[in-house]
Amino acid sequence: NAGVTQTPKFRVLKTGQSMTLLCAQDMNHEYMYWYRQDPGMGLRLIHYSVGEGTTAKGEVPDGYNVSRLKKQNFLLGLESAAPSQTSVYFCASSKQGPPLHFGNGTRLTVT
Amino acid sequence: RKEVEQDPGPFNVPEGATVAFNCTYSNSASQSFFWYRQDCRKEPKLLMSVYSSGNEDGRFTAQLNRASQYISLLIRDSKLSDSATYLCVVNRLLYGGSQGNLIFGKGTKLSVKP
Numbered sequence: 001n002a003g004v005t006q007t008p009k010f011r012v013l014k015t016g017q018s019m020t021l022l023c024a025q026d027m028n029h030e031y032m033y034w035y036r037q038d039p040g041m042g043l044r045l046i047h048y049s050v051g052e053g054t055t056a057k058g059e060v061p062d063g064y065n066v067s068r069l070k071k072q073n074f075l076l077g078l079e080s081a082a083p084s085q086t087s088v089y090f091c092a093s094s095k096q097g098p099p100l101h102f103g104n105g106t107r108l109t110v111t
Numbered sequence: 112r113k114e115v116e117q118d119p120g121p122f123n124v125p126e127g128a129t130v131a132f133n134c135t136y137s138n139s140a141s142q143s144f145f146w147y148r149q150d151c152r153k154e155p156k157l158l159m160s161v162y163s164s165g166n167e168d169g170r171f172t173a174q175l176n177r178a179s180q181y182i183s184l185l186i187r188d189s190k191l192s193d194s195a196t197y198l199c200v201v202n203r204l205l206y207g208g209s210q211g212n213l214i215f216g217k218g219t220k221l222s223v224k225p
Contacts, residue, residue, distance in 0.1 A: 040217065041217070042215045043215040058212075097202070098200070100144055102154035104153070104154055
């Protein structure tokens, strides 16, 4: 039982490049979330999903897109990366609302 | 006023000390409350939920005061392994919806010294 798995763990992008972060959970959770964590800012919700095929915007959705084609996977896409998107990204899942189970995080640097 | 506020610390305490963290929240519609622990460069992990009547888990005691919109975490007999950042988390319904939204505080850093 792996819980919540994020790939990749680290990535460096140049401004304007695109990438997709993958989150996979094996707990049969309905809800999945993407957060970013920046120094002095705390965790902020980017997008979330309450079930397969549904997504919704969180607090800071601009510059990101998501998809939940399968219940166990939640993808976060950056179409044109910007230095302001340098952050640590955490995926989380929950059965139905809190508490959340977090993945190990992805450290992204955009130069 | 920020929605969830915590003293960032750091709190530097000796082993065996008792330490208390406070957290205030501004939205009276907040429904549920949690403390998470986050080790350096790791993901947040649930430490405990916070119930209105107060609850205890070993050396950890959490309390909620809805009238004052205040949450606390007390750690007794601090261990070196308690060194971490403690995040206060508040859940409230999104406007017009049934989906809750977790609001994370910025965290309080604790360092327990030998």
